[in-house]
Amino acid sequence: MSRFLETFPSADQEHRVGPDDLQGHQPQLGPIQIFVAGEPRWGRTSGSTAGQAGTEGNSRDAVLAAYRALGTRLFETAHGHFSIAIVDRTTERVLLGVDRSGVGALAWTKTPGGLLVFGTSPEDVARHPAVAAGLSRQALFDYLYFHMVPSPGTVYTGVAKLRPAHFLLQERGRVTVQHYWRPRFSTQADATPAVLQENLRSALRDSVARAAGSARKEGTRVGAFLSGGLDSSSILGMLAQAEPGPARSFSVGFAAEEYNELGFARLAAQRFKADSVELEVTPSGVTSAIPALAAAFDEPFGNSSAVPTYWCAKTARERGVTHLLAGDGGDELFGGNKHYSRQGVFELYSRLPGLVRTMLCEGLLLRALPESAPFPLGKLRSYIDQARIPLPQRLKSWDFMFRTPAARVWDPDFLATIRPGHPDDTMTTVYEEPETGEFLDRLLYFDWQFVLADNDLRKVNTACTLAGVGVSYPMLDADVVDFSLRLPPGFKVKGQLLRPFFKNAMRGFLPDEILDKEKQGFGLPFGLWLKTDPGLRELVLDSFAALKRRHIVRPDFLDDVMREHQDGHASYYGYVIYDLVMLEQWLTAHQGSIR
Structure with a gap:
């Protein structure tokens, strides 16, 4: 824009x-x-x-x-x-x-x-x-x-x-x-599943055609991000129907198997006979992209998938495609994020009679089960501990910063000037806004701000702008959003099954392998590569050295995080390190804006 x-x-x-x-x-x-x-x-x-x-x-x-x-x-x-x-x-x-x-x-x-x-x-x-x-x-x-x-x-x-x-x-x-608008979530379907499935396909088809047509009016060549997931594959399929020639798709992969979905992207490209381009992002590509992205964002931004998004958009631009269609929004509209089913399990606990919870579970069981209890007793204690945390705070209960005492992280003088409870208050305000009694609807609405508007959309918009590419979001077309509100919660998450309605609607259109695969997400193996790549490690250490001089976080905390990354879970601590690096890189790039 x-x-x-x-x-x-x-x-x-x-x-x-x-x-x-x-x-x-x-x-x-x-x-x-x-x-x-x-x-x-x-x-x-x-x-x-x-x-x-x-x-x-x-x-x-x-x-x-x-x-x-x-x-x-x-x-x-x-x-x-x-x-x-x-x-x-x-x-x-x-x-x-x-x-x-x-x-x-x-x-x-x-x-x-x-x-x-x-x-x-x-x-x-x-x-x-x-x-x-x-x-x-x-x-x-x-x-x-x-x-x-x-x-x-x-x-x-x-x-x-x-x-x-x-x-x-x-x-x-x-x-x-x-x-000026608040969603009204439905509790019952207003038509048969077959009719609703056709309604969805029609709404999405029209949305993609509208987005592609609008871009073409500006004289641009149109393509699609293709991760190999449900949403990007659906967008590509609809684009293939709207384009006069082969649809163009752009995918990124990594030399880290647990992060690489190129195989699924190829299945979608083959199904729709797309003119597909693949790019493998390397550690050196991450090192070179981080300063550029930090300068491009107008606020600190720590979602590491901005890196592959940028390289994907840059590759499209180099191939003459100047407008991309993105699949963002499908998970938040139709129930595709893993925490929806996970939180459903925890919500079962809240339905127990109050006396059972307080006396049996939180009384006898917690006293009898030490935190180090072996499986499955340890699992039971962990479940009770998690279930006792109310939503929406429970969504962040495994996040590093929410689990780490603030005094360990922040410079004491800095910490004295802020409200540690502000993140909790911010989440609660949004979570309590919808006029619905269904916890899933509240989670969806919550994610519309925290996962979509403030995170994924900001990421894709900025990465595409940096690459010189426009972007549209057909999943977030008003007709598609309004359609999603017609679906009751059971159409979006059923037990541990995510997006059952959407998957059934796309059965026969998308390859079964994409419909049936476990949700992976669009991540970056930053933490893994940091252990082995000298250039990436140098960037991190230089950033940490500069950040130590700013008196924002404790220097010994930065040292501890690097040590825990080397000795512990590389991916988990990699997220924390990436956030800290991007903070320093942003402060360096935008020091002219800071008074």
Whole structure:
């Protein structure tokens, strides 16, 4: 997506960023100014009429028409992925909004002098000459817990991000931020499974065709990310039906068997007769990509799969493909993440009578079972310990930072300035928002922000921008999202079976090997390679040496983590080390933005 930065009242022209970056979406001249990144639309979607505004012309004209017809309620019926800012000088009103899934991004702040500064990048907002934003210590603390800075926070003091499906309204100088859409999850199916399966295939087919067609209108060549998983394979198959010639696919693999899914990617490419390109990412590729990615992200970002995503997009660009379709969102819509079934097992514990839990399980059993109890008694104790932790905190109970005392990690002076309970509060706020009694629906909604909007979408958007490639997310099309809400929880997770409905809908379309394989995920063997690759180890040690001088984390903690990585579980500690390296690399690359 393109970028913009603006203020209200307007700042000097020399301090504005936007018109040269809007790529055709120029601000409307006159009393109403429109700033747009992405492609919002208003019109008929399956099962609903989304407002009266037309969709002809470019995005700016569509936004202007929608605003004139719907006023401040225009976001309620907006579809597509977008960041929108409207400055109405006739009413002294400013309206900002991002799409329901959070593909688009907006950040903002209000200065002591009353200036509203807003733009698509929190770093751009923080660097505005009227903004006195420093580095948020709380955000750095939160980053190591979440591997990113969750919305609405940013790494800059006083600067906030809009969460997915939220809008900001300033009228008469007063700012309010609220949601314009919340999902309504169904508890019962409204049609037979066969009809619903055809509905899904149709919605996904239309979504892929719409995304590919929109990209082609801009004169770009379209391809697809292909990991070999359920979602990317489905997107490729639908793209093959929409393309006049062979669909193009791009896949990455690693010389580490437990991380490599190229075999499944080949099955999908062969099934759909794709023009497929494969790339093997090496340790040297990781070493060279890390500084570039740290500079590209506008906040610290610790998801290591950004590295293979970047190399995949860069390879596509080198082959002349300038727009990629990504499969992100399918797991969070249709129940594909492993923790959904795992948490279902723990939820069984909460259904036991309270007296049984407190007296038998948490009383007699826990006292009788030491933490070192052999299998299966040790497993039983672990289960009870886990089940006693409420959601959503239980989701993070195995994460290194949640299991490690803060005093062991952080510099004492740094720790004295932050709220250690803030990550828990942030999770609880989101988890409790949906109007549903089903824990699975709450988990899905939770992941829409923490896994999708704040993590995977930020990762793919930034990696593709760095590579010079546009990206679309057909799984997050409004019709597909709305369809997923029609499915009851049992269609998404059934016992330990993930995504049963989606897999049945794609049976016969995708290879059985892809449908029946265990979910693997899109990871990077960073921790494994760190043990053996000198270049990667040098990058880590140099980063740690610099980080020790910043008085953020304890120097002895960094030494301990390196030692535990060498002696213990390389992959587990590799995640922690990657986060710390990216923190230092980001601080180095963005020191000009830090005041």
